[in-house]
Amino acid sequence: MRRPGPVRRRASAWESTEDALATLERVLDGPALLVLDELQSIDGTAAAGVVERLLLHQPVHLRVALGSRTVTSTALTRHLAGTATVLGAEDLRFRTWEVEELFRTCHGTRLRAEEVADLAHRTGGWAAGLELFHLATHGRPPSSRARLLGVGGGQLSSDYLARHVLDQVPVPLRDFLVRTAVLATLTAARCDELLGTTDSAALLEQAHRLGLLNAVADAESTVYCCHEVMRAHLLDVLVGRDGGARARELHQRGAQLALREGDFDAALRSSCRAHDWDAAQRVLAIGGGELAERPGSWIDELPASIRDTDPWVALALARRLVVDGALEQALEAYRLAGSRVETATGRALAAHELRMVQSWLNPPLGVVSDWVALTRDAFVAPRRQLAEPRPVDAARRLARAVAQLTSGDLASAAREFSAVSELPTLPSALEAVALLGEAASLSLSFRSEAAESRERAAVAAKMLGAPALERLADGLDLACRPETAREALTHLRDRCAAIGDRWGAALLGLFGALAGLPCGRLTADEHTGLAAELTELGAPALATWCTTMAAVEDARAGRRDEGATADVERAAAGVGPLPHTLALLAAGTAQGRVRATRLARTCGATTWTTLVLRGLRTTPSTAAAGTPVALEVRCIGGFTVLRDGVPVPLDALRPQHQALLRALALHAPLPVHRERLVEWFWEGRDPERAQHNLQVAISALRGLLDPATATPATSVLRRTGGGYALHLDAADRHDVRRVERNLAAGRAALERGDVENGRRSLAAGVRELTADLLPDDGPAEWVTAERDEVRGAVVHACQSLADLYASSGDGSAAIQVMRHALALDRYQDGSWRRLIDALTADGQPAAAATARREYAQVLAELDVPVPVTPVLAGPSPARARA
Known part of the structure; x- marks a missing residue:
């Protein structure tokens, strides 16, 4: 049995800190990691001194990881010594693509792009919130994810925060935090005025010391703020404890304080939470222009009656579409904003920004001088711009740097981007673009400072509040890790x-x-x-x-x-x-x-x-020798695996090994953790023996599927992290992945208004699923969730297709696709209703009556009361919506 660590021999008892350090230095002959968590609990005690001495005289082979909810004196001492890496809350936050990767690789769950974005937003990328979401939805149908996200992020973390954080806080401090949660930022004076007290300064300092608030010192006072996940929970506690009326009263007072101090964002949000719409309109009337400069989530807090009429909100919506990259949608939004803005200055501003978007989407012909048009022209003919004299103003210099990068002159581009980013009066948007361009130039040049440059670009994009630039900064960083990302x-x-x-x-x-x-x-x-x-x-x-x-x-x-x-x-x-x-x-x-x-x-x-x-x-010949064979997997209606286009005979494999192959194939190209594989196929066995059985099965599968020249790196069954994955060189070599890809493409096309391509992609995905996944495996645990998820996605796509066909007057196509949906799942209420509506609209009353009877039988099977007239023939979905 191997010893658990790089210790050479047993040490004698330690009588002092010095003895422990000397012994560790002597007995450690390889890298070792010491983890000390909850370090704030020893702050100010004798134990803290021991930890400080350990850090100051750390053995050469020892690395120490400290976990603390506060910036302790121990961690601070080590940081000031210049030998520690400090990871704060922002460093530990999961970004959207990391959320997707976490669920895909660790939890074996594929979240849709919109689910990932919503989850990252609601949890703030907080690791505990993500884990609680996984625990709440693991093993449940995909609809459970939508329901949990639909009710808000509070349920993802409230129990954890209540039991592990707030219950440990003294009651007076807890009460103070709950009542002051109505304030976006907290100062002692602001809290005292809100609550009519005089002890807020001491309570704020205590909360900061416990790690519940972040603090920034300015010229006049210390400003505190609460993590949004924590604040959302505190606001829920306020309503549950004191009632809605008391909570609205505190929000109204908070809005008045914020408006008096010129914090229009906080004033508007508090007014909306108080349901004081007159106050919200007053905030927009006073500070709408400033709010429109920061088109963030405050827009979503407004009711439709204000959002659809206020001119500043219209302009902010257009700007938000721009920073999110949805430029085609922004055009119409700017036209609407221009028609609503009442002042000549506002109309001119909307018209100017509309022209900028138009010049990007439809570049003007001939010579251009506007910097947006010049930057856009760099993607058309970069040498044309580089032939001109070097400009002086910042915007045109930035356009020239983009032209240099597009032409591939990386050295010149990096210098020019760097020079532009350091200009003292550069607007934040241009600075973020310049930093991103510099990062791209340095990364493609493989310069040593590229990683730091990418980090600066990501921070600038986040501070700017431009999701489109944030995605590009994240994508550039991921592209520099092509092996794993x-x-x-x-x-x-x-x-x-x-x-x-x-x-x-x-x-x-x-x-x-x-x-x-x-x-x-x-x-x-x-x-x-x-x-x-x-x-x-x-x-x-x-x-x-x-x-x-x-x-x-x-x-x-x-x-x-x-x-x-x-x-x-x-x-x-x-x-x-x-x-x-x-x-x-x-x-x-x-x-x-x-x-x-x-x-x-x-x-x-x-x-x-x-x-x-x-x-x-x-x-080509040597490449082929080290390249894995081309595998194709078919799981719909049965199981087949093809190698270079020829079905692989599986009769020589044991039944359990065949089942293992089907499980890996079904989830390909995602890895499946070995512990999950053991649980599925060797449940109840001795753990060590079960792992051995898994290794034997993997070896048998490799012997069947791999060519003689295969290596671990080119095997079709590859070890990935803690599991195994069946390698496929393209998504279209897996019939299930092909279905998912077509459905995703269809949803994305419909969301951006491209009905024709959306309908075509959805139809391609629907046609592919003609039967259940791996029906011969019945209710096996490893197949049911995947089977239900794919079936549900296709049925939902069928319903969307039927609505599209009905709205275009193609009744026969709507009928056909609904019959296909019901063949997959006859217990879908929406499918029956759409079928009956389509048959009625298509002039087939007898067929519609037959469908009603079949629908009534289904309801009876489910013990659902059947109305006297089970389904009334109504208008088509298209007419109903109209």
């Missing part, structure tokens, strides 16, 4: 598509393509598809990058076409040095490689170019 980058792209941020989705795809080119992670067809996406957006220079990378992939696969390569080279040379470098490498000549090396050196891309060239030197 490809799925997370795909999630960000899906999120962009769902919102309508077409530019964000395309740029994130470009980040991933550039990062994956040295290793050949994308196929030539995928690069070509991305090129088409960028061409449609009107960015031919960026599209040329993608066609050039497609040529590199063709060359890697041994498919060189001299004529096509020459055309690509001419186009790339017209864009800039780095695309030209790639085109020369794709040509495959010795002279071209020499020219490419020189160009790469001049533009600061030597490292990246070397990595691409190294990948190209791998011949």
